[in-house]
Amino acid sequence: MQRILVLGAGFAGLWSAVGAARKLAEERPPHEPIAILVVDARPFHSIRVRNYEMDLTATQVPLADVFEPIGVKWLQGKVTHIDAAKRKVKVETAAGQETLDYTRLVMALGSSLVYPSIPGLAEYALDVDTCEGAAKLRDHLQSLPSRHASTGRYTAVVIGAGLTGSEIASELPARLAEAAGERNGTRVILMDHAPRIADQMGGAQPVIETAMHALGVELRPGVNVTRVTASGVQFEGGESIAAATVVWCGGMRANALTKEFPVELDKLGRIQVDEYLRVRGVPGVFAAGDCANFPIDGRHDSIMSCQYGRPMGRYCGHNVAADLLSESMLPLRIDYYVTCVDLGPWGAVYTEGRDRKLVTEGEQAKRIKQMINRERIYPPRTRNRDDILAAAAPAVQAAPLEDVDMGA
Ligand SMILES: Cc1cc2nc3c(=O)[nH]c(=O)nc-3n(C[C@H](O)[C@H](O)[C@H](O)COP(=O)(O)OP(=O)(O)OC[C@H]3O[C@@H](n4cnc5c(N)ncnc54)[C@H](O)[C@@H]3O)c2cc1C
Structure with missing residues (x-):
């Protein structure tokens, strides 16, 4: 056959x-x-x-x-x-x-995620590239309260401020706060070697910066990570940050x-x-x-x-x-x-074109993101043959903005 x-x-x-x-x-x-x-x-x-x-x-x-x-x-x-x-x-x-x-x-x-030869990166950094990586990050965050108290216990460093790095950095303040409970001192730092955070994100770039400030994420553009260890990251020039959580988002x-x-x-x-x-x-x-x-x-x-x-x-x-x-x-x-980037509790940002012209941000963009992530990209979950086959018709869907009722 x-x-x-x-x-x-x-x-x-x-x-x-x-x-x-x-x-x-x-x-x-x-x-x-x-x-x-x-x-x-x-x-x-x-x-x-x-x-x-x-x-x-x-x-x-x-x-x-x-x-x-x-x-x-x-x-x-x-x-x-x-x-x-x-x-x-x-x-x-x-x-x-x-x-x-x-x-x-x-x-x-x-x-899959690219791993350059930065000492300790592949060994100690977590990721959200695969569902197994995402589950490991979740389990790691849940394990923080049972670790011995240290300066970086509730600090997370996200390396790579593109789409994926911006999305996980936006989620981490709330996730770390949940892990820390009554304890204070959570920190999330988003860093990149580019001169600006989300440098490739066109019209979304200033929106991402605004959202990060509102969420309390510290921004560190223009830094080169030279080593990752079990207790944090080191940069070119000798500076280091103590962090129990390091997330690598360096491209595919x-x-x-x-x-x-x-x-x-x-x-x-x-x-x-x-x-x-x-x-x-x-x-x-x-x-x-x-x-x-x-x-x-x-x-x-x-x-x-x-x-x-x-x-x-x-x-x-x-x-x-x-x-x-x-x-x-x-x-x-x-x-x-x-491009539609989820910015956690702040909302989201939606752009059009390869140069990423800003179309909408905040609550409206979040509604588009949720429609994409929870409905548009799923196969039918009805177990119905006709529904499943029909969803695979060779046609190009309209852009997501046209699928969402934007309200008044
Ligand atoms: C956190 C995150 C956010 C993202 N956000 C967006 C977004 O907002 N918009 C967007 O358009 N894209 C986004 N992307 C990118 C998008 O996920 C990928 O472009 C997309 O998954 C590519 O689809 P694919 O089918 O080519 O590969 P995948 O979805 O990676 O599927 C590959 C499949 O191959 C299987 N596989 C791999 N190797 C083997 C092997 N050796 N043997 C057997 N099976 C194997 C895997 O298990 C997997 O099921 C995001 C990616 C990440 C990680």
């Missing part, structure tokens, strides 16, 4: 699998059976963009809830090797190593398994794909999400984001199935880019 093998069940992989199932289901007359198999290390679809939140329960959607109703099979295991010439993928599962064949492959293994790079393909990668380690999400120069292979790069609007490279990963997945799924059925594929083009 022919097989579409999808690696990864994140935003790009899950939607690729559902998109392929949708396309196969609409075929009349019925075609030869084509199996869809998804491999992921986790048994759930992680809503990764919510990892800065304290309660992670709603961020893990069981794969069975999405795949069982539509007849997609999935295997829990870690992909270790991809041989595109022989069309084989090696996977480590609880039962041992398996080798899987494919007729078409979708590479959607995402990205594509999954290292992109190197298994015989193609040139971009500077973020991504595979170049065409407008149909096909990997250039590797027959039978498609890629989507953070491990793929293509000119999303015909001119600019795609940006690693769930915003692009979901439509890339829907189109990729449609196209991989259409390709197997010898039907014409659909090109993907997205003409907008928005």
Whole structure:
């Protein structure tokens, strides 16, 4: 039997699998059976963009809830090797190593946090890159009261003031205060080597600074961290800050398994794909999400984001199935880019365009963020086949602002 093998069940992989199932289901007359198999290390679809939140329960959607109703099979295991010439993928599962064949492959293994060679960083810093990292941070914060009293017990340093760093820094004052209870002396410090905090955030930059001041987050732009230890951070010039909590938010790079393909990668380690999400120069292979790069609007490279990963997945799924059925594929083009940064109890900030023009902030932006994070990016949770398949139609949604009733 022919097989579409999808690696990864994140935003790009899950939607690729559902998109392929949708396309196969609409075929009349019925075609030869084509199996869809998804491999992921986790048994759930992680809503990764919510990892800065304290309660992670709603961020893990069981794969069975999405795949069982539509007849997609999935295997829990870690992909270790991809041989595109022989069309084989090696996977480590609880039962041992398996080798899987494919007729078409979708590479959607995402990205992970970059770790430069700062001594102690990988060993001592926490993160919100993965749900496991976010759970470790939560458990760490809850363990603070049982630690011996020290200057930095209730101090948190967030290194990297981009989107992710700003989101977790906004949450930490309240989370630390909860851990500290009656005790005083909580501190949150957001630092970056750039000359300004949130330097790349365009029109959102001053808003993020205002929110940080209101939340009591100390800002330290223009500093270079030289060492992280169990008790804090050291900077170039000799200064150090005692902190029991250090969170690293230093940027993402594509999954290292992109190197298994015989193609040139971009500077973020991504595979170049065409407008149909096909990997250039590797027959039978498609890629989507953070491990793929293509000119999303015909001119600019795609940006690693769930915003692009979901439509890339829907189109990729449609196209991989259409390709197997010898039907014409659909090109993907997205003409907008928005950024919505959660700023904790202060609100949020919403911008449009690559230069991030400020559109709205505070309460209004928070409503948009909550709609995105709690509704828009979820697969249907009804376990209803038709709902799930319909949600994977190859179409580009309107920008989120148009989905929210902004009120008077
Ligand atoms: C805290 C945070 C906030 C963010 N906020 C935003 C935001 O506001 N807006 C936005 O657009 N983007 C945001 N992002 C980025 C967004 O989460 C990513 O761009 C998106 O998750 C990419 O989707 P993906 O499917 O390519 O990869 P992922 O969602 O990372 O999925 C990859 C999947 O592959 C699996 N996998 C990886 N390696 C293996 C392996 N070897 N074997 C088996 N399975 C494997 C993983 O388990 C995972 O399920 C944020 C990211 C973080 C961390």
